[in-house]
Amino acid sequence: MSDVTQSAAGAVTIDRATDADAGAVAHLLGVLGYPLAVADVPARLAALATPNDALLLARDEAGVVLGLVGLHSFPSIHASRANAYITALVTAPEARGRGVGRALVAAAEAWARARACGRLTVTSAEHRADAHAFYPACAMPFTGRRFSKPLAAD
Numbered sequence: 001m002s003d004v005t006q007s008a009a010g011a012v013t014i015d016r017a018t019d020a021d022a023g024a025v026a027h028l029l030g031v032l033g034y035p036l037a038v039a040d041v042p043a044r045l046a047a048l049a050t051p052n053d054a055l056l057l058a059r060d061e062a063g064v065v066l067g068l069v070g071l072h073s074f075p076s077i078h079a080s081r082a083n084a085y086i087t088a089l090v091t092a093p094e095a096r097g098r099g100v101g102r103a104l105v106a107a108a109e110a111w112a113r114a115r116a117c118g119r120l121t122v123t124s125a126e127h128r129a130d131a132h133a134f135y136p137a138c139a140m141p142f143t144g145r146r147f148s149k150p151l152a153a154d
Contacts, residue, residue: 010061012100014107017045017055017068024065025055032090052115056107058091058100067091069104073115081118084111089122105138 017025022041029036036044048055052074058067070088086108091100112120123146 012066012103013059014056014103015059017057019045021057021065024057025068028065028068028090028092029088031093032088034088054111056104056111058095058104058107060095065092066095067100067104069108071108071111073112073117079118081116084108084115084117084120086120086122102138105140 019042022038022045025041025045026036026038045055047053048070052072054071056069056071057065059065067090068088069086071084072087073082073084075082086105089101089104089108091104109120120140122140
């Protein structure tokens with residue numbers, strides 16, 4: 001996938017992350033609050049090498065990574081079409097407010113539609129007030145709450 005969109009930041013290219021992007025991916029996940037060693041990124045990308053998963057990056061004209069969106073699609077018993085889920089979305093602090101996040105959400109929607117998904121969903125932590133304003137502005141209204149329990153490794 002490689003798509004070019006215009007934003008206030010200029011032309012933004014959306015494409016799949018590769019091992020060469022490990023540093024940028026680790027940095028952005030740290031910005032989001034999920035620190036990750038650069039050395040761990042290739043294994044995580046390999047785990048996402050399925051038709052139901054993707055990690056897409058937004059890049060500027062010089063190829064600098066400005067943001068990422070992680071995606072997963074899955075069937076469910078309660079819906080006739082698969083669901084798509086945004087597992088992570090972050091824009092580099094220096095690129096915020098320039099349309100990069102909107103370009104990533106649009107790419108996520110296109111990815112979901114290409115897989116015939118009937119819904120695109122994202123959850124957002126209670127403390128992320130900026131995200132709570134951002135998603136409705138991207139035509140993703142608040143529809144519920146997330147409940148989550150961490151599970152210890154066996």
